[in-house]
Amino acid sequence: MKLFGFFHLRSIGGQIAALVVASIIALHLILTASFLISRPDRAEPPPDGAHHLADAALLLGGAASEERPRLLADIARAFPKLDLEVRAPGTTTVVEDTEGQHLRGIRRHLGHGYRVMTLPPEAGEHKVAVELPDGTVIAGRVDPGPRPPRFWGGPWMMTLLFALISVTMLGLWAAHALARPLSSFARAAEGFSLDGTAEPLPERGPEEIRSVARALNRMHERIAGLMADRTRMLAAISHDLRTPITRLRLRAEFIEDETHRKRMLIDLDQMRAMLESVLSLLRNDRKMEAVTLVDIASTLQLIADQFADMGHTVHYDGPAQATAAARPDDLHRGITNLVENAVRFGAEVTIRLDVAGTRLTIDVEDDGPGISDARKQEMLEPFVRGDDARNMDDTTGFGLGLSIARAIAIAHGGELSLHDRQPNGLIVRMQLPVWQPNRLAA
Structure with a gap:
């Protein structure tokens, strides 16, 4: 084997290796593209009101107490929409259930030493309070900005779902491409x-x-x-x-x-x-002979009548009509062999037909001595006779009747088996499929 023969794309190993590499590359490309588009590491700039409030808090926090009134007046004139005001400590009511993008932007801008709080809405306006390091509280009107995306709508979750679906579809396609030839092998064997x-x-x-x-x-x-x-x-x-x-x-x-x-x-x-x-x-x-549609019930009734005309007691028990795909002459010869064996060892024979679902069952029952369990499988082999006689005469066979019937059953996609009949006798059961699409098309 060549050194890198495993990675040859015409081999199974090479295709599996290529599938793994392609999946990894596709996953990395998807994650990289999502990262470049969403950039979760980039600090989102806060809205204008939040940015102004953070700058005012830093300016007031670093100024002396006697300079703050003048600074407040200057800030109010520069940013009238901010509606900046100073509140006494302990008089501020805080809303605890908010954590918006504007608050995160203000906290990142201010750093430690400043406490950012959300105030209850007043006349439909949203206000944010900032507690300075010395305990002074300033409040201003801040637009909360857009609502954060839901968990399922976040960029990372959408990226992972897209990557999962893409890699799964690629794997299913590859598995189908690799398994399809093996499925054709199974159909060809059948x-x-x-x-x-x-x-x-x-x-x-x-x-x-x-x-x-x-x-x-x-x-x-x-x-x-x-x-x-x-x-x-x-x-x-x-x-x-x-x-x-x-x-x-x-x-x-x-x-x-x-x-x-x-x-x-x-x-x-x-x-x-x-x-x-x-x-x-x-x-x-x-x-x-080709496979064609056959009325199995009529064939079995005809065989029973033929043996009855020869003086044997043979009955048919089953539906009046049952159609299946079969080779009519082969099926006739196989059932005839079974009935010949039955009339040779029994006085009365019954041919039963039962159709259930996609299979039909033909039972040839006799009231003879039967066959022991140890010899049932042996009797299906060629040239094995049910009697122990060493000399052949008109009453003995050649041990081929069951073998021929079994070969015919297998050729039809069915099977032949032997069973005991109560209180005595033997049941030879031939099970055949009702439809044989492949053989019928051929």
């Missing part, structure tokens, strides 16, 4: 498919994010290529095996022993059925 309809991950954002996006896109291409190769290989195997199986059936017809001929034909039929089942499990379903 919509991962091998049918070619999924869009590749956009290669944008910081350098690390773009590298991950490129790696995931290459991985998707490699997986799709491997699945395509597997499908072509299985298709070739299926084509090559069908021909010798057909020849063996023709040769079996010439066997004179009726018992041996029937057994061989049964074995050949089982071989063909097993081959078709394996191909059904491993083939690339998504290229063969």
Whole structure:
């Protein structure tokens, strides 16, 4: 890694460092501009009346007592609006609840040794009294000036609020810019498919994010290529095996022993059925059928009627209509596999449909012996059969029905699980989303 590679703006670390530096600079610029505009360190000049009163107090405080009458007369002639007067000590009524800008200016101008007081308003006029160091009190008319700004309207509070809002907006924007590629990764993982309809991950954002996006896109291409190769290989195997199986059936017809001929034909039929089942499990379903709106209730009722026509006791229990986004043929094949397993082990089967919110639940219930809790998860794996027979006949399966149904449920964005039925039997539950916007759009 380069010495200053961390500060490279195309990397996540560089962008975070740039965000921190930009936030600090913006905050300092805002505070500096507010300081230069408001200048709280600069002493505000008092109003004219307050300035004149402070000067008169300093002049009288420094003069001898015999000179004060002449000075008072001179000040009164020079500043008639000040209405300066001398009051005897102890005769002045003070208002204690005022602390205006004019009082602060007078106190700063006079310094220690002088006491500044506010007098009650007289005929709408505001007067301020100043007690000289020797106890003499002079009073004059002073304009109180503008009212001080409120706490929320002060320059510092407005500056801090503006800085807080600016830095917060900058942080939210940066967090969104950094998290957006990660959110696209999550959406791509949820919509991962091998049918070619999924869009590749956009290669944008910081350098690390773009590298991950490129790696995931290459991985998707490699997986799709491997699945395509597997499908072509299985298709070739299926084509090559069908021909010798057909020849063996023709040769079996010439066997004179009726018992041996029937057994061989049964074995050949089982071989063909097993081959078709394996191909059904491993083939690339998504290229063969698109997602569309399906009336799930009608599909389940049709499956129940088909098995009833074959002599099985299969009932449908659910609403008369329930629409969802699905692949109709795949869903039909998956539910058919579940019902085939159920009628193989039970005498009576019920297909239940329940729609709640954004998910629908399909339960296939039978009254057979059920499956122990220790084997429920194992039964969902390929080539695991529910019976313990080592020889296959017409009543046994290949252990692929549940696996195919589970693969179909997962391809629809759902899940398949096994549950106990009371008092006996098994419930195979397939849960599917009602809507699949991404898949339906594809």
